[in-house]
Amino acid sequence: MIELSGLRRYVTDRDTARLEADIKFIDMKEACPAETMWVEIDANYGGLLVDDTYDPFMLVALYLAMYNHTDLKIRGNVSKKLYKNLTWYAQKILCDFSSDLVPVKIFVDGFAPTNVTGTLIGTGISCGVDSLSTVYDRFVCEDDPDYRLNALFFFNCGSNGRGTHDFIPIIAQSRCQRAIALATELNLPLVPIDTNLHQFYREEYKDNFLFLSIYACVLALQNAIRRYYISSACSYGQIKANGISFENHDLASFCESFFVPLIQTERTELIIDGCQYTRVEKTAKLADWDIAQKYLNVCNVYSEDSHNCGGCVKCLRTLLALEILGKLDTFANIFDIERYRSQMMNYKIYTVMKADEDVFAKELFDLAKKHNFPLPTRRDCYTLGRQVVIVGDNFEMFADFNHA
Ligand SMILES: [Zn+2]
Incomplete structure (x- = not known):
């Protein structure tokens, strides 16, 4: 007992x-x-x-x-x-x-x-x-x-x-x-x-x-x-x-x-x-709020000042939604946007590939469609760094978003 x-x-x-x-x-x-x-x-x-x-x-x-x-x-x-x-x-x-x-x-x-x-x-x-x-x-x-x-x-x-x-x-x-x-x-x-x-x-x-x-x-x-x-x-x-x-x-x-x-x-x-x-509906609602532009903090990478790293899955998910909504620059003061830009192609590919099984990826996929925002297509071939990758056949290598 x-x-x-x-x-x-x-x-x-x-x-x-x-x-x-x-x-x-x-x-x-x-x-x-x-x-x-x-x-x-x-x-x-x-x-x-x-x-x-x-x-x-x-x-x-x-x-x-x-x-x-x-x-x-x-x-x-x-x-x-x-x-x-x-x-x-x-x-x-x-x-x-x-x-x-x-x-x-x-x-x-x-x-x-x-x-x-x-x-x-x-x-x-x-x-x-x-x-x-x-x-x-x-x-x-x-x-x-x-x-x-x-x-x-x-x-x-x-x-x-x-x-x-x-x-x-x-x-x-x-x-x-x-x-x-x-x-x-x-x-x-x-x-x-x-x-x-x-x-x-x-x-x-x-x-x-x-x-x-x-x-x-x-x-x-x-x-x-x-x-x-x-x-x-x-x-x-x-x-x-x-x-x-x-x-x-x-x-x-x-x-x-x-x-x-x-x-x-x-x-x-x-x-x-x-x-x-949905999560992207919340993000869209907050995108024009000055308080959110100053204090939004989503990062799950631990750092002393708990800043938004721009490269973890939570930062990438939020920033892709903001990019689709045309609000990326509005949040540039509180995210490492350069790091995001260096990794966003990987994450966009991940979003397309996971749209059928990951609810957050599906939301982003649908948001992009709604806003006519271009995402990669599933059978395309991409150059990432020094690697040429055929998306779909080598999908798993994008799983940790750190390959660009
Ligand atoms: Zn982060």
Whole structure:
């Protein structure tokens, strides 16, 4: 059995406020990866943290219990709504996601208060296409105070790197500073949040706990957050396609459109935002926004200042969309455009060749068609560097985009 107990909120000697619970693996072969689960924010924001419910720690603990085929015992209260949703519905989705998981029982002492106290309408800001799309729609274009963003959050829960590498806090700091600068320009408060929940991940698990950790951090702030937008990674159509041809996708790509609405409490509503768009539709929407032209950050190559390298798959994907839209020069200040130009032919060939099997390549292919933008044709012959390549017969050599 996995047991959660000892919920407490306290101020650390580093001037942070921490919500923490003990976790124990009882009579299990596997050792527990850590003794506690915690969520932490600046001590000035300590009052935002709940201290009357184990909701924030229930999600990752439930996944661990389902993987280890053992029940989950919580020595305290949880949201009745979340408890019912996880017991009746969410476990079935998780079992469909991974055949390693089985349904388990959740034992709790009782249920948490239901009175709504939060006034914040929030979202997380990574400065990627997805989060900027949510900020544009739900802040710039929204005027209903019940739904308009009034706070931004920055999570350090796995997306800045894993393990104990020295560079992780440097990258996290750089990305956080960018988010703060953006929030300052929009005159919105930004709350950075740290957690160790993603560190419970092991390679055998299919999910990396990145998204479960984000949902958990939001639930840790349900005293303060009334409504929270989770920026989607995929469109409704992509999630539908991923479910049919599922293979090694993350949990969000598999089910976020119908999983997130189950992550609710009486006090805090999570809304999945952005599934109504494809990635290129989001990029097109942001292309003329001055804030996006200054702060968009999509790169997945780690560097100290977390700049956009122009040559990784995420930079290439974004820049090709911008080139097709005629907006490449508008983003020249925040991307290494020269590097892009040196690699773009490879990526364009890759896009054409993968259009039938990769959803993002298909989007770019369709966008090019719509704008009459010339892409290579499949049977053409190209000279790349000193190599002559017949596309189609030697396709695999383009797979890492580094051959030009
Ligand atoms: Zn990059």
